[in-house]
Amino acid sequence: MDFTIIAETNGDSLHPTTYQLIGAAASMGSNSTVICPNGVGASEAAKINGVEKVISANGDCFNIFDGGAWASAMSSMCGEMILISASPNGREIGARIAAQKDIPIIQDVVSMSEGITVSRPIYSGKAMESLTISGSAVITLRPNAFEAAGTGNDAPINVVDQSADVKIAIQEAINKASERLDVTEADIIISGGRGMGTIENFSHLEEIADTIGAAVGASRAVVDEWGMPHRMQVGQTGKTVTPSLYIAVGISGAIQHLAGMRSSKYILAINKDPDAPIFGVADYGIVASWEDAIPALKSSLSELQS
Amino acid sequence: MAYEALDFYDVDSLLTEEERMVRDMVRDWVDEEVIPNIEIACREGVFPDEWRVALGEMGVLGAPLKGYDCPGLSYTAYGVICRELERGDSGLRSFASVQGSLAMYPIWDFGSEEQKNHYLPKMASGEWIGCFGLTEPDYGSNPGDMITKAEDMGDHYLLNGAKMWITNGSIAELAVVWAKLDGVIRGFIVEKNDPGFSAPEMKGKHSLKASVTSELVFQDCKIPKDRMLPGVKGLRGPFSCLNNARYGISWGALGSAQACFDSAKDYAMSRIQFDHPIASYQLVQNKLSWMLREITKGQLLAYHLGQKKDSGDWIPEHISLAKMNNVDIALEIARVARDIHGANGILDEYPIMRHMANLESVKTYEGTHDIHNLIIGRHITGIQAFTREA
Amino acid sequence: MNITVLLKQVPDTTAKITISGGKVDENSVSKWSMSPYDEYALESGLQLKEKTGGNLVAITCGPERTKKMLTDAAAVGADTLVHISNDGVTDSTHVQKLLAAAVRRFDSQIVLCGKQAADTNSGSTGPGVAELIDAACVTLVTEVNYSEGKFSTIRPSNSGTEKVAVDGLSVFAFDKGTHELRRPNVRGIMMAKKKQVESITSGDLGVVLDSSNVTLNSQNPPPEKPAGQKFEGAEHVNEVVSKLRNEANVI
Numbered sequence: 001m002d003f004t005i006i007a008e009t010n011g012d013s014l015h016p017t018t019y020q021l022i023g024a025a026a027s028m029g030s031n032s033t034v035i036c037p038n039g040v041g042a043s044e045a046a047k048i049n050g051v052e053k054v055i056s057a058n059g060d061c062f063n064i065f066d067g068g069a070w071a072s073a074m075s076s077m078c079g080e081m082i083l084i085s086a087s088p089n090g091r092e093i094g095a096r097i098a099a100q101k102d103i104p105i106i107q108d109v110v111s112m113s114e115g116i117t118v119s120r121p122i123y124s125g126k127a128m129e130s131l132t133i134s135g136s137a138v139i140t141l142r143p144n145a146f147e148a149a150g151t152g153n154d155a156p157i158n159v160v161d162q163s164a165d166v167k168i169a170i171q172e173a174i175n176k177a178s179e180r181l182d183v184t185e186a187d188i189i190i191s192g193g194r195g196m197g198t199i200e201n202f203s204h205l206e207e208i209a210d211t212i213g214a215a216v217g218a219s220r221a222v223v224d225e226w227g228m229p230h231r232m233q234v235g236q237t238g239k240t241v242t243p244s245l246y247i248a249v250g251i252s253g254a255i256q257h258l259a260g261m262r263s264s265k266y267i268l269a270i271n272k273d274p275d276a277p278i279f280g281v282a283d284y285g286i287v288a289s290w291e292d293a294i295p296a297l298k299s300s301l302s303e304l305q306s
Numbered sequence: 307m308a309y310e311a312l313d314f315y316d317v318d319s320l321l322t323e324e325e326r327m328v329r330d331m332v333r334d335w336v337d338e339e340v341i342p343n344i345e346i347a348c349r350e351g352v353f354p355d356e357w358r359v360a361l362g363e364m365g366v367l368g369a370p371l372k373g374y375d376c377p378g379l380s381y382t383a384y385g386v387i388c389r390e391l392e393r394g395d396s397g398l399r400s401f402a403s404v405q406g407s408l409a410m411y412p413i414w415d416f417g418s419e420e421q422k423n424h425y426l427p428k429m430a431s432g433e434w435i436g437c438f439g440l441t442e443p444d445y446g447s448n449p450g451d452m453i454t455k456a457e458d459m460g461d462h463y464l465l466n467g468a469k470m471w472i473t474n475g476s477i478a479e480l481a482v483v484w485a486k487l488d489g490v491i492r493g494f495i496v497e498k499n500d501p502g503f504s505a506p507e508m509k510g511k512h513s514l515k516a517s518v519t520s521e522l523v524f525q526d527c528k529i530p531k532d533r534m535l536p537g538v539k540g541l542r543g544p545f546s547c548l549n550n551a552r553y554g555i556s557w558g559a560l561g562s563a564q565a566c567f568d569s570a571k572d573y574a575m576s577r578i579q580f581d582h583p584i585a586s587y588q589l590v591q592n593k594l595s596w597m598l599r600e601i602t603k604g605q606l607l608a609y610h611l612g613q614k615k616d617s618g619d620w621i622p623e624h625i626s627l628a629k630m631n632n633v634d635i636a637l638e639i640a641r642v643a644r645d646i647h648g649a650n651g652i653l654d655e656y657p658i659m660r661h662m663a664n665l666e667s668v669k670t671y672e673g674t675h676d677i678h679n680l681i682i683g684r685h686i687t688g689i690q691a692f693t694r695e696a
Numbered sequence: 697m698n699i700t701v702l703l704k705q706v707p708d709t710t711a712k713i714t715i716s717g718g719k720v721d722e723n724s725v726s727k728w729s730m731s732p733y734d735e736y737a738l739e740s741g742l743q744l745k746e747k748t749g750g751n752l753v754a755i756t757c758g759p760e761r762t763k764k765m766l767t768d769a770a771a772v773g774a775d776t777l778v779h780i781s782n783d784g785v786t787d788s789t790h791v792q793k794l795l796a797a798a799v800r801r802f803d804s805q806i807v808l809c810g811k812q813a814a815d816t817n818s819g820s821t822g823p824g825v826a827e828l829i830d831a832a833c834v835t836l837v838t839e840v841n842y843s844e845g846k847f848s849t850i851r852p853s854n855s856g857t858e859k860v861a862v863d864g865l866s867v868f869a870f871d872k873g874t875h876e877l878r879r880p881n882v883r884g885i886m887m888a889k890k891k892q893v894e895s896i897t898s899g900d901l902g903v904v905l906d907s908s909n910v911t912l913n914s915q916n917p918p919p920e921k922p923a924g925q926k927f928e929g930a931e932h933v934n935e936v937v938s939k940l941r942n943e944a945n946v947i
Binding site: 066067068071088091092093094095096098099100102103104105106107108110117121122123124125126127128129130131132133134135136137142144145167168169170171172173174175185188212242244245265266268274279280281282283284285286287288289292293296297300301304 | 707709710712713715720787788789792811812814815816817818819820821822823824825826827828831832833834835836848850853855856857858859860861862863864866872908909910911912913914915916917918919921922924925926927928929930931932933934936937939940941942944945946947
């Protein structure tokens with residue numbers, strides 16, 4: 001099977017996902033051709049094990065993200081099986097290439113085996129589906145679901161000039177500090193309870209929230225007694241939330257609080273009381289005071305983000 | 307979170323598509339705007355003005371009335387609306403009942419063409435709130451003996467007397483007031499700025515706290531001659547309004563009952579005692595099963611009555627039965643739900659105590675439970691038991 | 697102008713998904729709703745129509761039950777309702793071809809859709825349809841504006857957001873929009889009830905649905921989560937964070 005990978009980039013270098021795309025192809029016993037849009041990360045890609053050749057695709061069309069233009073600039077260089085990151089841009093390029101070549105696209109794949117058989121979450125993870133592909137296809141892979149390939153290779157780099165019709169023009173960059181999300185719309189929520197000691201200490205949770213794009217929530221005690229805004233309250237009389245990750249800090253887990261967050265996909269509880277009921281619903285529990293755990297959590301998460 | 311109602315016999319599948327769309331519209335609004343704010347409204351003792359605006363925008367006020375910019379829905383749809391509103395709170399449903407059945411309806415049925423054109427469009431849009439003055443401090447179940455009276459002064463009427471327990475009184479633009487003119491009960495439209503009229507709010511309620519309840523006081527209240535409703539004389543006027551409102555209550559109470567059932571079920575499933583959810587114990591299951599049974603019967607009763615209202619094939623006794631039964635079971639369901647919630651049931655974290663306290667009023671207003679029993683007793687025996695005189 | 701909105705009916709995001717016989721059991725879905733991002737596309741289409749005039753065409757491809765969603769769209773203001781039968785449809789490529797053919801048939805100047813549907817979570821439809829109708833596509837947009845014959849939109853950028861303009865026929869795939877969604881009202885519902893849903897098939901659209909080279913093996917419940925893990929002391933924070941990434945895949 002002949003795999004083409006469209007590199008996911010991050011500024012001037014490759015995004016870690018690119019290593020995973022190459023690792024995934026390698027796990028299928030295949031070397032891959034890596035296309036680097038605008039040449040970004042081409043020399044880095046040449047060093048990754050399992051890469052047969054790197055195509056540095058250069059051209060003005062890559063100066064702005066237009067999925068249609070990018071796809072038509074790269075589509076002709078793609079082989080039978082095309083792997084792309086399931087990032088927003090990756091999904092868009094993938095869908096474009098698939099439509100252009102009239103081949104199927106399978107998005108957000110989390111495992112891949114001989115056949116080719118792939119599986120992917122559907123209904124926001126409430127179910128999984130397994131599909132078998134015969135023939136050519138575009139597959140986008142979920143970041144962090146595949147083993148990354150190592151380095152030490154020295155693959156050749158072909159520089160190719162491409163052009164495509166760009167239909168999108170940037171009129172204005174709007175730089176704004178992204179607003180913190182509301183608890184009902186965030187994919188990650190970090191909530192504090194009475195164990196936070198004072199309302200001022202919520203600034204530590206806010207910092208973490210801003211690092212990972214999370215919303216900040218609160219238990220009823222904190223809303224009622226410390227005057228936290230009611231819209232932040234999670235629980236029976238507050239909001240019912242179902243994020244992918246709910247981080248409960250200094251929240252004991254009264255039944256009224258659990259009613260609002262127990263359907264979260266994953267729950268991380270941090271509490272110094274090892275018998276706190278919150279540990280009964282937590283997937284991951286850390287018995288520690290927030291003063292000890294939160295700084296460590298912050299540095300660990302910011303490391304991941306960088 | 308999309309609300310999934312208990313509907314054991316799929317009674318809602320009998321609704322028309324239009325009725326289901328109206329149901330979903332009101333249901334979503336109640337979930338998004340009412341339930342998150344109801345406890346604060348109760349604590350502050352106010353009916354949020356945004357709710358008046360939203361009800362007008364959705365176009366559900368005066369639901370079954372046709373023409374004059376009124377919605378023109380079926381009586382079944384009106385019932386469904388009441389049920390969805392009362393799942394939020396009985397005070398909210400009371401607002402809609404009074405506006406539609408007690409204030410708009412008499413103008414629509416008994417008013418002059420000028421009165422209809424003048425009042426109904428603005429009442430349907432929610433711009434003007436109406437109220438209904440029948441009950442007096444000393445005449446509740448016995449409205450025929452009311453003492454509020456109107457005098458014909460040639461170029462105007464003069465009203466004297468007082469009404470009590472008037473939902474929406476202090477926030478109303480107009481009141482439909484029943485008073486005796488030369489000994490005969492007639493309907494009058496009183497506007498809030500009419501001289502000699504005042505509507506002080508009654509405070510200190512432990513029930514329907516998110517609803518405004520008032521007195522209406524008339525001291526030589528002067529109103530123009532064109533404010534009398536020309537189309538009706540006697541108790542038939544207020545009673546036909548009450549028939550419609552009571553019909554809505556028979557659906558509304560099911561909304562309260564469902565809210566209590568939902569909360570009790572969720573609580574029983576998540577409350578662990580003796581290492582197991584209390585829902586796994588037989589006594590609790592018995593209670594939940596009984597709730598489901600009564601709600602299902604109530605739903606069938608309400609739906610069938612709705613069909614009769616829509617076909618016109620009904621008598622007031624049909625409505626008495628449904629109002630009496632459904633409020634009665636809703637109140638008992640609230641009490642049993644409180645029991646399942648244990649001590650937590652008294653907290654405002656759960657809707658239980660609020661619905662329970664509300665339903666105590668609902669049991670009494672618009673014909674008390676006992677009066678409805680007497681209406682049915684009279685229907686069975688042909689003997690009225692309201693008074694000592696034969 | 698013809699404003700086309702592509703809509704999909706999905707199990708309500710709060711509904712329970714039941715698997716039986718290796719497939720998601722659609723009959724057990726308690727409530728079907730318009731896919732949430734599609735609602736923002738529809739709202740934006742309605743606002744555009746109110747400003748520029750025109751006709752809002754709501755198109756869906758699916759089984760009979762999806763007609764109800766079109767009626768819901770009409771209750772808030774959709775003018776033309778188009779249901780494409782999903783007979784013979786086996787993959788997203790088919791859906792894109794049918795939608796693209798319908799967009800052409802209704803001579804749309806602009807196509808709005810959600811960034812992804814709440815059932816498949818793929819996000820292929822917007823860009824895929826754009827490719828087939830030779831249109832520009834901007835994804836993850838929050839609003840769309842029209843002035844002097846040009847559409848502009850807001851999409852995320854590395855440093856926040858950016859306003860981009862597009863030329864010609866364009867597809868916009870919506871994230872959660874900046875506009876609040878409107879509620880239906882009784883008047884809208886009564887008008888919607890009278891509106892006909894135009895039903896068309898792949899044959900009517902001249903689209904040949906060739907056999908797909910993707911086969912569905914099975915649909916299954918997600919793997920059981922491991923039992924809760926408890927760690928004593930803040931020194932385990934790093935370990936837990938790496939589990940959140942690699943085990944739970946949530947950060």
